[in-house]
Amino acid sequence: MVAVRKQSGSPCSVPTELEQVLSAKDLAIYREVVDALWNRYCGSRKKKQGSFDSLMGNVNRLTLYLRKPFWDWQTRDLDTWFGHLGRIEKLAISTQRIAQSNIACFLDFACEADNAGDIERRTGMRPKQVCTPEIRIPHRHEREGKRARRSFTDDHLDLFFDAIWQGIQEARAFNGKDQYSRERDQAMLYLCYALGLRREEDCSLTIRSFEPNPERPEFGDYGIWHIFGKGNKYRVVHAIDVRIRDVMEWYLSEVRPAFISIKTSNVDALFLSERGNPVSDDQLERGFRRAVEEAGLLEYGYTLHCLRHTYVSNATPIIGMDAVQAQVGHTFRATTEGYYHSDPKSIANQLNAGIDRTMKQTTHKKKD
Numbered sequence: 001m002v003a004v005r006k007q008s009g010s011p012c013s014v015p016t017e018l019e020q021v022l023s024a025k026d027l028a029i030y031r032e033v034v035d036a037l038w039n040r041y042c043g044s045r046k047k048k049q050g051s052f053d054s055l056m057g058n059v060n061r062l063t064l065y066l067r068k069p070f071w072d073w074q075t076r077d078l079d080t081w082f083g084h085l086g087r088i089e090k091l092a093i094s095t096q097r098i099a100q101s102n103i104a105c106f107l108d109f110a111c112e113a114d115n116a117g118d119i120e121r122r123t124g125m126r127p128k129q130v131c132t133p134e135i136r137i138p139h140r141h142e143r144e145g146k147r148a149r150r151s152f153t154d155d156h157l158d159l160f161f162d163a164i165w166q167g168i169q170e171a172r173a174f175n176g177k178d179q180y181s182r183e184r185d186q187a188m189l190y191l192c193y194a195l196g197l198r199r200e201e202d203c204s205l206t207i208r209s210f211e212p213n214p215e216r217p218e219f220g221d222y223g224i225w226h227i228f229g230k231g232n233k234y235r236v237v238h239a240i241d242v243r244i245r246d247v248m249e250w251y252l253s254e255v256r257p258a259f260i261s262i263k264t265s266n267v268d269a270l271f272l273s274e275r276g277n278p279v280s281d282d283q284l285e286r287g288f289r290r291a292v293e294e295a296g297l298l299e300y301g302y303t304l305h306c307l308r309h310t311y312v313s314n315a316t317p318i319i320g321m322d323a324v325q326a327q328v329g330h331t332f333r334a335t336t337e338g339y340y341h342s343d344p345k346s347i348a349n350q351l352n353a354g355i356d357r358t359m360k361q362t363t364h365k366k367k368d
Contacts (some may be wrong), residue, residue: 015060021067029122030069048281058102070110071119071127078103079135097137104131138306151310151341156297157193163295165191166263180258182276185287188253188271188279189307194241196311196328199281199304201227205270210248213238218247227329235329312339 018027034056041047041055063070065084066077085091085099109115110127120126152160164186171179192202205225213223222244225237260267264276271279288304308328315324325336 010169015064018060021064026069026123029119030063033070033110033115033119036115037106040109052056054098055102055105058099058209059106062103069123070107071123071125073107073128073130075130076133076254077133078131082137093137100136101194104129104136107131120184127138139366149309150300150302151313151339152302152306156295156300157310158300159295159297160291161186161190164291167291167294180255181287182270183251183255184279184289185284187247187255188284189288190247191244192304192307193311194244194247195225195237195239196308197227197237198229198308199284202228203271203279203281203284204228206268207220207252207270208268209270216243217246220249222248229329233329235326237327256257281301309339309341312336313341316340 018030020029030054037056038052041052042049050228059070062073062078062081065081066073075287082096082100085096091099099168109131110119111129111265112219116126160182164182168179168182168186170176171182176182191197191205192199205227209227210222210225212221213219214224216238219239223239225239227235227237229235256270259274259276261273261276266272269278271285273279285304288307292298292302312324312328319327321333321336321340325333328336330336330339330340
């Protein structure tokens, strides 16, 4: 692939090489469209900069390959480039699909009425959605190319949290600088599991995100949690693991104060970084990967989202699928069902318990 360099000082991925293939007027329009897309993609939709850079990387490469602006692209142009990716660059099918999807996404934005009208008025040409399904590689099935997520087995979940605690103990023993960050990560990862939270939800918690459940005083101040999830959708999550009280009381009294300082930018954030800012998704991810590695579980392919799957798998037998669906904020029951994974050991235990109950009932009937 053509190597492209980001323009310094700009959040948007516009390579300086485009100056060689686009006129100054066309390049200015191109940059305006990229800026507008960035504002939507990383602003209102809160996507990560890396995801946007990946999308624009493919758009920039196609522009350099065709040597003309996107409003002059034709279907045959894209067909030629897609063939080049497969035959010449020999990219994997999944990588080619990503490139095609990125181009289609960019053109969808450029072809919106306001954007297309402005471009037509300034250039005399109206951009078209030329990345049609006919020239794109179809998926053989809906989830092709996606790694199947799984829940932690009971044994692996114990190993995971034991490794976190062991790391904390060692940091304390040697006065490690990472002691408090490890303790914070323990609380954060526990909430991902105990409440079935997404990483973004966990990182955005505040000191006002929880309150007592009047019907369950054993949970203390942490029986009900107010969560803002995808698309800023609000839901209420009821704690079902009574250990949450001990974890949160410990974290708030002994750990969180270590992160509060005059530099703290958001004193309401429940989880703070060493610099006093709310913990980012990437920081939480690093804490998770460290725990997985120290637990010796790397080979199993666990991701942070697997803790959410584990919550669904463990909570469903306790409170039922409908309640779990509400707890995790799924619109469709089928989505929640896809998160449910049975541990073979748990299935065996349930079967044996059911057989024992049946045998006891049969024995009582015989005696009667």
